[in-house]
Amino acid sequence: MSVVSSIQSDVDLSSYNTFALAAKAKHFVELKHAEDINELIAWAGSKQLPWMVIGGGSNLLLLEDFSGLVIVNKLRGIEVSEDADCYTIKAAAGEDWHQFVQWTVKQGMPGLENLALIPGTVGASPVQNIGAYGIELADVCSEVEFYSLLTNSMQTLSSKQCKFAYRDSIFKAQLKDQVIISKVTFKLSKSWLAKRDYGGLQLLAEGVSAQTVFEEVCRMRISKLPDPKILGNAGSFFKNPLVSQEHLSSLLTRYPEMPNYPASNGQAKLAAGWLIDKLGLKGYSIGGAAVHQDQALVLVNKANAKASDLLALCRHIRQQVWQSFNVLLQPEVRFITHSGEIEPSTVLGRPDAAE
Numbered sequence: 001m002s003v004v005s006s007i008q009s010d011v012d013l014s015s016y017n018t019f020a021l022a023a024k025a026k027h028f029v030e031l032k033h034a035e036d037i038n039e040l041i042a043w044a045g046s047k048q049l050p051w052m053v054i055g056g057g058s059n060l061l062l063l064e065d066f067s068g069l070v071i072v073n074k075l076r077g078i079e080v081s082e083d084a085d086c087y088t089i090k091a092a093a094g095e096d097w098h099q100f101v102q103w104t105v106k107q108g109m110p111g112l113e114n115l116a117l118i119p120g121t122v123g124a125s126p127v128q129n130i131g132a133y134g135i136e137l138a139d140v141c142s143e144v145e146f147y148s149l150l151t152n153s154m155q156t157l158s159s160k161q162c163k164f165a166y167r168d169s170i171f172k173a174q175l176k177d178q179v180i181i182s183k184v185t186f187k188l189s190k191s192w193l194a195k196r197d198y199g200g201l202q203l204l205a206e207g208v209s210a211q212t213v214f215e216e217v218c219r220m221r222i223s224k225l226p227d228p229k230i231l232g233n234a235g236s237f238f239k240n241p242l243v244s245q246e247h248l249s250s251l252l253t254r255y256p257e258m259p260n261y262p263a264s265n266g267q268a269k270l271a272a273g274w275l276i277d278k279l280g281l282k283g284y285s286i287g288g289a290a291v292h293q294d295q296a297l298v299l300v301n302k303a304n305a306k307a308s309d310l311l312a313l314c315r316h317i318r319q320q321v322w323q324s325f326n327v328l329l330q331p332e333v334r335f336i337t338h339s340g341e342i343e344p345s346t347v348l349g350r351p352d353a354a355e
């Protein structure tokens with residue numbers, strides 16, 4: 001039976017995005033076999049419809065109904081091989097990220113434990129180079145396999161070719177909207193050492209097991225972050241901003257306690273959550289959307305929020321942060337309109353443009 005016959009119409013996406021925003025997909029299909037990608041893309045092309053692939057919908061802001069085909073990645077399967085130095089694990093893109101991490105730790109293949117409890121799928125993990133507790137996907141990923149619309153064939157990029165950077169990769173730049181990731185390959189070293197130089201992990205004893213790190217990361221995340229199943233959210237709404245050393249120096253004269261970290265190209269990274277918190281915006285709400293009470297970087301769907309509430313809240317935060325710190329916050333969350341992803345500033349405006 002052709003996969004096209006399983007395409008559904010007018011599907012409610014509220015359970016397919018962790019903000020739980022009500023938006024519909026004109027057409028909707030679950031992708032279970034990589035061989036079907038070609039046919040689905042051709043179907044959308046023949047009807048001149050936009051298409052979009054999603055995983056767990058945990059990094060999306062659905063601004064309105066989507067007029068094309070939403071492809072939900074359900075590709076499953078994990079293959080493991082090993083040599084004297086490392087385990088090589090190929091995971092299909094539709095595998096649940098957290099369950100995959102938990103499985104590797106249980107199998108005695110450490111290396112992913114710091115990335116526990118990040119919602120979403122394996123296939124989305126290279127897109128924004130997910131990171132937490134001192135590790136990024138770039139540290140453990142060796143290859144990404146995908147269907148390319150440029151060549152209408154499956155292709156593989158090495159980790160280096162993926163151009164991973166802070167919450168960024170080639171899949172958000174040159175290959176944006178051009179690929180459906182089908183598999184991610186991980187190389188996990190057998191000479192593993194726990195990475196515990198970040199946040200609360202510093203308290204763990206030397207020689208700690210991967211299972212203990214995994215449990216500690218889960219414990220800390222549960223205590224800090226709202227569970228999207230209970231309170232709709234998409235994790236960190238903004239990226240941590242990068243500023244020049246001159247800018248940092250002038251900020252530090254006014255706010256000596258401001259957290260800052262060295263970044264590439266001699267820049268400094270600031271903590272977006274700290275900036276928002278400093279302005280007293282925790283708990284601030286517009287309509288049904290609010291800044292989380294405890295985590296200033298997380299915007300939540302407090303009470304039947306509309307996308308417009310979240311947009312207004314986001315705009316307000318950007319304006320306040322710009323006025324006080326001369327720093328422009330960039331959303332980490334992807335903004336999706338009826339025809340696909342848009343650059344957030346097209347709907348948010350730019351507070352810096354008014355000057």
Ligand SMILES: Cc1cc2nc3c(=O)[nH]c(=O)nc-3n(C[C@H](O)[C@H](O)[C@H](O)COP(=O)(O)OP(=O)(O)OC[C@H]3O[C@@H](n4cnc5c(N)ncnc54)[C@H](O)[C@@H]3O)c2cc1C
Pocket residue numbers: 018052053054055056057058059060073093118119120121122123124125127128129130131132179180181182225226227228233234235236334341
């Ligand atoms: C409570 C919470 C905590 C979070 N914590 C973190 C964190 O610590 N670190 C972090 O980095 N992120 C974090 N996130 C963000 C999010 O979980 C990650 O970005 C995750 O990788 C998104 O996966 P997803 O499957 O839900 O992607 P989706 O939201 O479905 O999609 C995100 C983007 O990736 C694209 N995409 C998805 N699958 C594919 C594919 N197979 N091929 C091509 N493109 C694809 C989509 O088109 C979209 O542009 C958090 C989110 C929440 C809700």
